[in-house]
Amino acid sequence: MTHLERSKHQQYPFHMVMPSPWPLMVSLALLSLTMSLALTMHGYIGNMNLVYLALFVLTCSACFWFRDIIAEATYLGNHTIAVRKGINTGFLLFVLSEVLIFAGLFWVYFHSAMSPDVTLGAVWPPVGIEAIKPTELPLLNTIILLSSGATITYSHHALINKDRSKALSGLLITFWLIVIFVSCQWIEYTNATFTIADGVYGSVFYTGTGLHFLHMVMLIVMLGICYWRMRNYHLTSDHHVGYETTVIYAHVLDVIWLFLYIIFYWWATV
Amino acid sequence: MSQIPSSFDLSGTELEDKTFWERIKYHCQQQPFVPVGAILTSAAVVLAAQNIKNGNQRRAQYYFRWRVGLQGATLIALVAGSFIYGSTKISEKSQQEQLREKAKLREDLWIKELERRDAAVKERKQRAEDSKKRTQENEASIKNLEKELKDLESKVKTSSEEKK
Numbered sequence: 463m464t465h466l467e468r469s470k471h472q473q474y475p476f477h478m479v480m481p482s483p484w485p486l487m488v489s490l491a492l493l494s495l496t497m498s499l500a501l502t503m504h505g506y507i508g509n510m511n512l513v514y515l516a517l518f519v520l521t522c523s524a525c526f527w528f529r530d531i532i533a534e535a536t537y538l539g540n541h542t543i544a545v546r547k548g549i550n551t552g553f554l555l556f557v558l559s560e561v562l563i564f565a566g567l568f569w570v571y572f573h574s575a576m577s578p579d580v581t582l583g584a585v586w587p588p589v590g591i592e593a594i595k596p597t598e599l600p601l602l603n604t605i606i607l608l609s610s611g612a613t614i615t616y617s618h619h620a621l622i623n624k625d626r627s628k629a630l631s632g633l634l635i636t637f638w639l640i641v642i643f644v645s646c647q648w649i650e651y652t653n654a655t656f657t658i659a660d661g662v663y664g665s666v667f668y669t670g671t672g673l674h675f676l677h678m679v680m681l682i683v684m685l686g687i688c689y690w691r692m693r694n695y696h697l698t699s700d701h702h703v704g705y706e707t708t709v710i711y712a713h714v715l716d717v718i719w720l721f722l723y724i725i726f727y728w729w730a731t732v
Numbered sequence: 733m734s735q736i737p738s739s740f741d742l743s744g745t746e747l748e749d750k751t752f753w754e755r756i757k758y759h760c761q762q763q764p765f766v767p768v769g770a771i772l773t774s775a776a777v778v779l780a781a782q783n784i785k786n787g788n789q790r791r792a793q794y795y796f797r798w799r800v801g802l803q804g805a806t807l808i809a810l811v812a813g814s815f816i817y818g819s820t821k822i823s824e825k826s827q828q829e830q831l832r833e834k835a836k837l838r839e840d841l842w843i844k845e846l847e848r849r850d851a852a853v854k855e856r857k858q859r860a861e862d863s864k865k866r867t868q869e870n871e872a873s874i875k876n877l878e879k880e881l882k883d884l885e886s887k888v889k890t891s892s893e894e895k896k
Contacts, residue, residue: 728810
């Protein structure tokens with residue numbers, strides 16, 4: 463091979479990314495989202511317009527960024543095994559940070575529950591708070607989430623065994639199960655006898671389960687994108703990083719829900 | 733003397749009155765399968781994630797199955813455990829009913845305590861009377877002895893005068 467010819471080939475397995483506006487756009491959108499949320503929550507801004515604007519910019523930038531990534535992965539072939547490994551590691555670090563956020567929220571819960579203040583009646587749940595019964599809607603939610611874990615595993619099994627229709631149907635069922643979960647959670651929140659403003663119990667309860675709720679909403683989006691990509695033949699039996707990360711995300715959120723259910727709903731109140 | 737019954741007497745006897753940490757500890761000891769199952773479920777997810785990272789999809793699929801199975805088992809242990817040990821039955825009773833039961837229990841305790849005190853007071857009175865009686869007896873015997881002593885003294889006097 464002459465030097466001239468060698469210079470036409472890439473000698474390494476990595477993906478040298480092109481200059482892109484999306485990282486900067488996403489950073490700015492996230493900054494304005496954080497700022498506007500904090501200022502709105504503390505009453506410095508009287509309306510939600512800035513929050514909606516930041517959310518809109520964030521959604522648009524993320525969509526364009528992911529469009530670029532899908533093009534690089536699916537059509538340009540930039541995602542070699544080494545690149546995929548890097549993306550998976552990056553996603554696992556993200557999941558680890560999520561787990562640590564929830565560990566922090568569990569810490570908050572334990573901190574507040576283990577020595578309730580006299581103003582709460584020195585009991586947990588506080589006097590006057592009627593905790594949500596764990597054997598009603600939350601149990602149904604847990605079963606729905608467990609079923610979604612089973613169907614996503616079924617879909618993953620079908621995908622790696624090259625069974626397109628089963629992989630698609632498993633993914634679709636999972637998508638709708640998560641939609642049902644989120645709806646049930648919404649019903650639970652709107653019918654609860656306490657709000658996020660009702661003392662420390664309301665705060666820690668809605669922060670813990672509410673953050674999980676937001677993650678579930680995100681999971682719906684991720685599953686929808688996976689379904690759309692699978693239908694459009696973007697995924698193959700051994701190259702489906704987006705799908706794999708979604709599956710891991712779903713499983714980790716399921717396990718976090720198990721802990722939330724045991725601690726927040728069941729053992730802390732009964 | 734026994735203590736005055738108070739609202740704090742019943743704490744710790746009922747699940748509702750236990751502190752948060754005691755309740756968690758109690759549940760973990762009563763249903764050890766639940767925390768063990770939760771930890772094993774997390775371990776399955778960690779192993780699956782590791783295999784996904786290393787590109788080993790079949791192994792990951794295997795651990796995903798373990799994850800779902802273990803979580804199902806944990807859930808069954810949780811629900812079955814609480815049905816067996818009846819902690820849900822307690823919560824099914826209305827708050828009002830529970831409060832009424834507790835009030836009745838406290839009332840009974842109060843009555844028992846008052847009876848105990850009454851008995852103690854009676855016993856003390858009895859003891860005081862007994863000791864009073866005993867003192868009277870003692871006083872009488874002392875008087876007798878004094879009389880005897882005087883008699884003896886007068887006898888000694890008369891005998892010594894006779895000698896003279």
